[in-house]
Amino acid sequence: MPDAIISPNQSYKVEFSSYEVRMSHWIDQPHLIRIADNQTLFSLAGDVWSAFTTIWVDDATVRMQVAKYPGRISCTLHLNTATDSGTATGSAGSFSGSLADVQRWVLNL
Template sequence: MKDDIFSPEGTYVIQFDVFEVKMSHWIETPRIFRVADNQLLFDLRGDVWSAMRINWLSESRLELLVAKYPGRISCHLFLDLQTDRGAGTADNDRFEGNLSGLENWVRQH
């Protein structure tokens, strides 16, 4: 099981729903919470999206690369958890808006 990943100062945490889809092929679906009140801020459960790369840019900003299984679809995401804003790119498609809108945009791919 993938360990939780905390923001640099511990304000936010990324947790993963992990499951095997094929022998030795694991999906690690991210969910992001604010630690102080356990508020869910971003959630890709319900689809088969797996976190491929996670990079904290600051205490509240992060970069995520997620890929959908099966297939070759990936989305490059930038989230600002403090301001509830995000942006994403996938192929020639781009989104900017609030985090729930970004979740919906990712699920449309």
Template sequence: MIDNIVSPGHSYKIVFSCYEVRMSHWIEQPHLIRVSDSKIVFSLNGASWSAFKVQWHDDETVFMRVSKYPGRISLDITLNVNRDAGSAVGEFKSFSGTLSQVSNWILAL
């Protein structure tokens, strides 16, 4: 199981829902949570998206590289909580919008 990844100023954290889909293959589904009230501000819940890289740029901006299981779709996601804005970039597709719009776009892939 992966530990939470906390932003530099401890205002936000990435929490993972982890579950096994095949022997020795785990989905590590990311959820962006505001620490002050435990509110989920971004989530890929409901589909098999797994994060394999998470990096905070500052206290409000996080980068995640995710891939969908099964399949070979991978995306680079950048989210800024303060601006309620994000982008998702893949090999042939990209999208920018609010955090909710980005989540919905990814979940529809």
């Protein structure tokens, strides 16, 4: 994964903490950050979640495909920084709420 994927209006970025869990098996943990004050708004740190695709849909909404290593649980995240809301949809069901609520839900899978 690249160092950061910046939103179209350059207000937000998704950074990745990358580390190797086994030979040639890498985890790219995503962190959604507001650039103005370097505030982390969403993060999957603390567990073995990895982002596979990260795309800014618009200035405030990012879509990520993530999976929990070793890949048996996965979901698609839609995170909207303007409304502090998000959804997670995938193999474990669906959930909608604030960014913090979605973060907790995913980390508890």
